Amino acid sequence: MSLLAVLIALFSLVPLGYVAYMTVATGWDTAVELIFRPRVGELLLNTVMLTVITVPLCLVLGAGGAWLVERTTLRGHRWWAVALAAPLAIPAFVNSYSWVSAVPSLEGIWSGVLIATLSYFPLVYIPAAAALGRLDPAIEQSAASLGLGSWAVFFRVVLPQLRIALTGGALLVSLHLLAEYGAFAMIRFDTFTTAIMVQFQSTFNGTAGNMLASVLVFLCLILLLAEVKSRGTARYARIGSGAPAKATRLPLRHYQLPAQLSLAAVTVLAFGVPVWFVLRWLIAGGSEVWAADEFLPALLQTLMYGAVGAAVTIVVAFPMAYLAVRRPSGFSKLLELSNYVTSSLPGIVVGLAFVTVTIRAVPGIYQTAGVLVAAYVLLFLPRALVNLRSGLAQAPKELDEAAQSLGKAPLTSFVRVTLRLTAPAAAGGAALVFLAIVNELTATLLLSPNGTRTLATEFWSKSSEIDYSGAAPYALLMILLSAPMTYLLFQQSKKVAGQ
Amino acid sequence: MKLRKNALVGIAVAATAVFGLAACGSNPDSGSAGSGSAAAGDGITVYNAQHESLAQEWIDAFTAETGIKVTVRQGSDTEMSNQIIQEGDASPADVFLTENSPAMTQVENAGLFADVDQATIDQVPAEFRPSTGKWTGIAARSTVLVYDKNKISEDKLPKSMLDLANPEWKGKWAASPTGADFQAIVSALLELKGEAATEEWLAGMKENYKAYKGNSTAMKAVNAGEVDAALIYHYYYYGDQAETGENSNNVTPYYFKNEDPGAFISVSGGGVLKSSKKAEDAQAFLKFITGKQGQEILKDGTSFEYAVGSGVDSNEALVPIKDLEAPTVDPAKLNSTQVTDLMTQAGLL
Numbered sequence: 001m002s003l004l005a006v007l008i009a010l011f012s013l014v015p016l017g018y019v020a021y022m023t024v025a026t027g028w029d030t031a032v033e034l035i036f037r038p039r040v041g042e043l044l045l046n047t048v049m050l051t052v053i054t055v056p057l058c059l060v061l062g063a064g065g066a067w068l069v070e071r072t073t074l075r076g077h078r079w080w081a082v083a084l085a086a087p088l089a090i091p092a093f094v095n096s097y098s099w100v101s102a103v104p105s106l107e108g109i110w111s112g113v114l115i116a117t118l119s120y121f122p123l124v125y126i127p128a129a130a131a132l133g134r135l136d137p138a139i140e141q142s143a144a145s146l147g148l149g150s151w152a153v154f155f156r157v158v159l160p161q162l163r164i165a166l167t168g169g170a171l172l173v174s175l176h177l178l179a180e181y182g183a184f185a186m187i188r189f190d191t192f193t194t195a196i197m198v199q200f201q202s203t204f205n206g207t208a209g210n211m212l213a214s215v216l217v218f219l220c221l222i223l224l225l226a227e228v229k230s231r232g233t234a235r236y237a238r239i240g241s242g243a244p245a246k247a248t249r250l251p252l253r254h255y256q257l258p259a260q261l262s263l264a265a266v267t268v269l270a271f272g273v274p275v276w277f278v279l280r281w282l283i284a285g286g287s288e289v290w291a292a293d294e295f296l297p298a299l300l301q302t303l304m305y306g307a308v309g310a311a312v313t314i315v316v317a318f319p320m321a322y323l324a325v326r327r328p329s330g331f332s333k334l335l336e337l338s339n340y341v342t343s344s345l346p347g348i349v350v351g352l353a354f355v356t357v358t359i360r361a362v363p364g365i366y367q368t369a370g371v372l373v374a375a376y377v378l379l380f381l382p383r384a385l386v387n388l389r390s391g392l393a394q395a396p397k398e399l400d401e402a403a404q405s406l407g408k409a410p411l412t413s414f415v416r417v418t419l420r421l422t423a424p425a426a427a428g429g430a431a432l433v434f435l436a437i438v439n440e441l442t443a444t445l446l447l448s449p450n451g452t453r454t455l456a457t458e459f460w461s462k463s464s465e466i467d468y469s470g471a472a473p474y475a476l477l478m479i480l481l482s483a484p485m486t487y488l489l490f491q492q493s494k495k496v497a498g499q
Numbered sequence: 500m501k502l503r504k505n506a507l508v509g510i511a512v513a514a515t516a517v518f519g520l521a522a523c524g525s526n527p528d529s530g531s532a533g534s535g536s537a538a539a540g541d542g543i544t545v546y547n548a549q550h551e552s553l554a555q556e557w558i559d560a561f562t563a564e565t566g567i568k569v570t571v572r573q574g575s576d577t578e579m580s581n582q583i584i585q586e587g588d589a590s591p592a593d594v595f596l597t598e599n600s601p602a603m604t605q606v607e608n609a610g611l612f613a614d615v616d617q618a619t620i621d622q623v624p625a626e627f628r629p630s631t632g633k634w635t636g637i638a639a640r641s642t643v644l645v646y647d648k649n650k651i652s653e654d655k656l657p658k659s660m661l662d663l664a665n666p667e668w669k670g671k672w673a674a675s676p677t678g679a680d681f682q683a684i685v686s687a688l689l690e691l692k693g694e695a696a697t698e699e700w701l702a703g704m705k706e707n708y709k710a711y712k713g714n715s716t717a718m719k720a721v722n723a724g725e726v727d728a729a730l731i732y733h734y735y736y737y738g739d740q741a742e743t744g745e746n747s748n749n750v751t752p753y754y755f756k757n758e759d760p761g762a763f764i765s766v767s768g769g770g771v772l773k774s775s776k777k778a779e780d781a782q783a784f785l786k787f788i789t790g791k792q793g794q795e796i797l798k799d800g801t802s803f804e805y806a807v808g809s810g811v812d813s814n815e816a817l818v819p820i821k822d823l824e825a826p827t828v829d830p831a832k833l834n835s836t837q838v839t840d841l842m843t844q845a846g847l848l
Contacts, residue, residue: 039846104723185712198677198848201574202839204581208848356585363589450544450591451570461551461573466715466746 002327004319009335012342012378018353019217019345022210034211039195043212047191047219050112051177057117058173061266062124063166068259070132071158073249075256080263084125085490087270089482091439091456092119093182094475095270097463098277100186112189118270119183120176124169126489127390130428131165132158134394137247150250164231164393168386171227175382178220179346181442182460192216193346197442200348213349217341224337278475285469294458295473302438302454302481305369309376310434313384314426316377321388322418326397336385343382350375351446372447379443380436384429391425392418431485438481455481542568543593543777543784546583548576548679549638549767553802554596560796561787567780576602576679577835584609588774593781596637596769599683600629601835603768607633613773619786627766627807629831634770636830637788638797639805641823642684642763644672645736645750646728647721656753660688660761661696663730664703673709673717673729676847679835680714680732680765685842686833687763691826694841701845710847715739719746732765734803737816741801756824764825767804 023031034040065084069077087095096115100106106114135158143157178193185194192212199209252259282289320339323332342350354375358366365371395418403413441456448454459474547554551573558569572592574582580602583590590611597603606612612633620632627636646656651671657663663672674681689697711717714731718739721729733754739747755761769788771781787793794811797804805813805820813820842848 034843037844037846039843039848042846104719105725188711190710195848199839199843201578201677202679202682202842202848203836204578204585206581206839208839208843355582359585359587359589366586366589367591445574450572464713465550465552466713466719 002319002323005323005332005335008316008320009338011374012339012381014357015342015345015350015353015378016217016338018356019210019213019349022207023214026207026210030207031211031214034208035215040212040215043190043192043195044215046109046112046189047178049109050116050189050191051174051223053109053113054116054120054177055170055173057113058121058124059166059170061117061121062126062169063128063162065121065125065263065266066128066132067154067158068263070129071247071250072252072259073256074252074259074263081129082487082490083267083271084129084263085122085486086267086483087118088122088126088435088489089479089486090119090271090274091182091475091478091482092116092176092180093186093439093441093456093460093463094278094478095119095274096183096186097459097468097471097475098274101277101281101468102273107188109189111187112184112191115183115187116173116177116180118266120173121266121270122486123172123176124166127165127169127386128162131162131390133247135161135247140247164390167227167230168390171223172382172386174223175220175343178216178223181346181348186463192219193348193442196346197348200352204352209352213345216349217345220341220345224341228333228337275479278472278479281469281472282476285472289470289473294453295455295477298453298455298458298474299477299481301452302456302477305373305376305454306434306437306481309373309380309437310430312373313377313380313433314388314430317381317384317388317429318426320381321385321392324385324389325392339378339381339385342378343380347375347379347440347443348446350379351443354447367447367449369449369452372444372449375443375447376433376437376440379440380433383432383436384426387425387429387432388422391422391428394425395421428489431488435482435485438478542570543775543780544570544572544591545594545596545784546574546579546592547571548574548579548595548597548602550598550802553638553796553800553804556796556800556802557788557793560792561784564787564792565780565783567783569784577605577682577839580605580835583611583772587611590772590774592772593775593777594769594771594784595634596767597679598640598767599679599765599833600636600768600830601683601686601833601838602679603634603770604629604831604833605835606770607631607831611773612770613775613778615771616782616786619782619789622786622789623808626827629829631831634768635785635789636766636807637769637785637793638767638802639807639820640680640732640734640765640767641754641805641818641820641825642730642761642765643733643736644728644730644753644755644761645718645721645747646753647724647749648751649749650724650727657755659757659759660684660730660755661692661700661759664700664707666707669707670709671727672707673711673720673726674704675711675713675717675731676704676708676842677710678713681730682835682838682842683765683833684730684760684763686835686838687765687826687828688760689834689838689841690828690832691760694837697841698845701841701847705845705847715746718750722746722749724749730761733817737803737814738801741803741816754818754823756822758824758826760826762823762825763828764805764820764823766807766830768830 068074069081099115140153140157143153181193181197184191196209196212199206320335324336354371358371400413400417403417439456441460444454444457455474455478459471462471576597576599583592583606615632615635619635623635709726711720714735717729717731718735720726736747736752769785775781789808791809794806794808797806798811798814803814
């Protein structure tokens with residue numbers, strides 16, 4: 001297990017090594033000149049402001065929504081549970097495309113915050129809802145019986161147990177903010193990633209782009225440290241599979257209407273607006289935008305990459321998650337860290353690293369599908385990891401030990417107990433990875449074999465030439481493909497919650 | 500019993516996952532080898548930085564004529580030139596097409612182009628190709644300032660593109676500095692006026708301009724009244740006019756003429772890679788697009804770029820190319836690397 005994890009971590013260091021190597025190879029003077037210039041200051045301000053404003057908004061929307069859905073007498077809470085996860089089916093750049101159609105003058109940081117928040121809050125909502133649904137109400141009941149009121153129970157008992165889910169979600173949101181290209185390019189908001197893409201389009205892997213990438217890596221390191229620090233060390237697992245009591249729901253009473261209205265507003269903005277404008281462009285485009293010889297191959301290729309990439313990612317993520325939960329140490333944190341750093345690099349940097357390394361070291365696999373899948377695995381490993389880790393955290397090792405003490409071989413008990421208990425989390429992780437691959441743009445642009453088009457690259461190509469009608473079928477297909485995955489995630493979170 | 504069954508399901512799932520892994524090892528590779536070898540077996544690979552739709556029109560006509568299949572990789576000018584240079588002799592590309600010439604010069608300087616067939620060169624007048632014969636012009640485009648008539652009266656229009664760096668133009672004009680199009684205009688400025696003047700102009704531009712991604716979005720912004728003018732290429736305007744005009748009905752094109760740097764005509768290039776294993780087919784493709792049939796696609800198609808070869812006239816909607824009073828610039832001298840360095844220094848990239 002350790003050996004596997006180390007190998008995977010080493011592999012994931014390829015892009016980071018590339019950036020580091022390029023920074024060193026550039027030479028100190030040139031590097032300083034390219035890093036400490038006013039443009040980098042502008043980008044830094046933009047990127048930091050975006051993160052500082054968007055992440056708290058996502059936390060409030062995500063955790064608040066999850067709490068309303070899982071722990072209050074919200075009417076239609078089953079329906080809302082799906083509705084709040086639904087925006088995940090809308091890729092951020094499709095969201096941006098729709099919002100730009102609605103309000104053509106959208107630009108700058110506040111537009112960036114709007115689109116990023118609406119696109120990414122489900123990344124907090126889903127783990128928060130899953131964790132809330134699975135909390136052992138006995139702990140809360142004990143707290144209440146010891147004299148705490150509802151609010152005190154929420155802040156002193158419930159929220160601390162959500163810590164892993166919330167910090168994990170916040171990290172995912174931050175990483176998305178650092179890596180997103182299409183959504184921000186469309187509203188002319190410059191972050192490090194859009195600036196690196198601009199450099200790439202002018203110079204392929206020029207020095208200035210590489211230097212921007214090293215600043216981005218530095219930002220990512222700061223984020224990761226913050227997450228590790230705030231994760232905490234407390235353990236929350238039930239021992240024994242006794243029937244968990246149903247959690248009690250807090251009566252909403254006269255807060256029912258405001259709650260319904262605010263959830264409706266969020267859903268309309270995050271899901272209604274994008275779907276509406278995609279449909280509007282589709283109708284405006286008529287039947288001629290459905291050129292089957294163009295979109296069918298794109299659809300099939302997207303499906304294939306999504307499925308293969310998701311399966312491989314889960315298999316690869318397991319050893320890491322296992323080490324992190326079962327044998328936590330400075331070493332396992334280091335391993336995880338190496339993956340997070342890689343995945344926080346924009347797809348473009350990972351793509352560039354793979355292009356350069358394959359051309360120079362292994363020309364035999366240059367521009368093959370395998371390289372693109374490998375890039376997807378590195379980019380989306382954390383999505384699988386976050387899920388697997390919280391799944392494993394709920395499968396206490398004592399159960400494994402118990403199975404072994406009853407005479408099962410370690411491997412058998414591992415397969416029958418640990419793997420089985422983490423299977424729902426693994427499926428959730430796979431769905432997230434599939435979603436990400438369907439919507440991935442930049443690495444795909446770089447690494448796809450000649451002639452390969454995915455839904456995302458076709459959508460981007462059309463919308464860049466402001467052929468909004470021509471882009472609409474691809475947007476719709478991406479949404480339709482993502483929708484079942486999002487629903488699966490929702491089902492999964494219910495299952496894990498034991499309902 | 501239920502547990503057993505579940506375990507079996509679990510194993511089946513795991514087996515499927517492993518199968519998926521194995522499929523990853525073989526399936527996508529064989530998939531790409533399948534389509535790749537189809538491309539390698541009886542077709543050529545084009546690295547295309549020209550507009551996808553124009554390239555597709557050329558390719559469809561070429562394949563219909565010759566039966567030779569063409570696989571496209573889409574990108575932007577200097578991205579792909581740098582990519583080809585990195586790929587070196589291992590490059591899968593047979594043909595490279597660009598929107599502007601600086602990227603061609605870059606690949607030429609790296610020594611990666613084969614000589615263009617004499618028959619192809621004979622089809623293209625000398626002003627639209629480099630003297631070295633390592634690549635050829637395939638189309639041309641002119642710089643233009645599109646502006647909002649309601650915001651700028653004709654007498655207030657700039658005499659020269661250089662005026663756009665003056666303080667009175669602060670916040671009034673748009674450009675897409677990230678595109679190879681704009682960078683080609685800067686490279687012409689650099690060639691015509693020298694480094695110091697270019698640096699100064701770029702510094703003024705950084706103060707004055709509004710950045711958009713792509714010429715069409717810049718034009719759309721003028722049309723929507725977000726900004727007064729935009730420095731772009733001519734065909735975005737004519738292309739949109741020929742369709743619905745919804746992004747251009749409020750804008751007017753203005754040509755600087757008078758051999759101003761802003762009257763620069765940029766040559767789109769095509770070349771055959773030295774490393775190509777399908778050199779004959781690749782040369783045939785280049786000959787086809789510069790030939791009568793290929794150039795008539797420029798005249799009659801939806802690209803609205805100027806035709807350059809085989810004596811074919813350009814689209815009638817356009818201002819004739821000889822009336823544009825463009826400055827004389829040797830495409831072989833346009834330096835893309837220095838331009839991106841200068842623009843990076845100015846904080847535009």
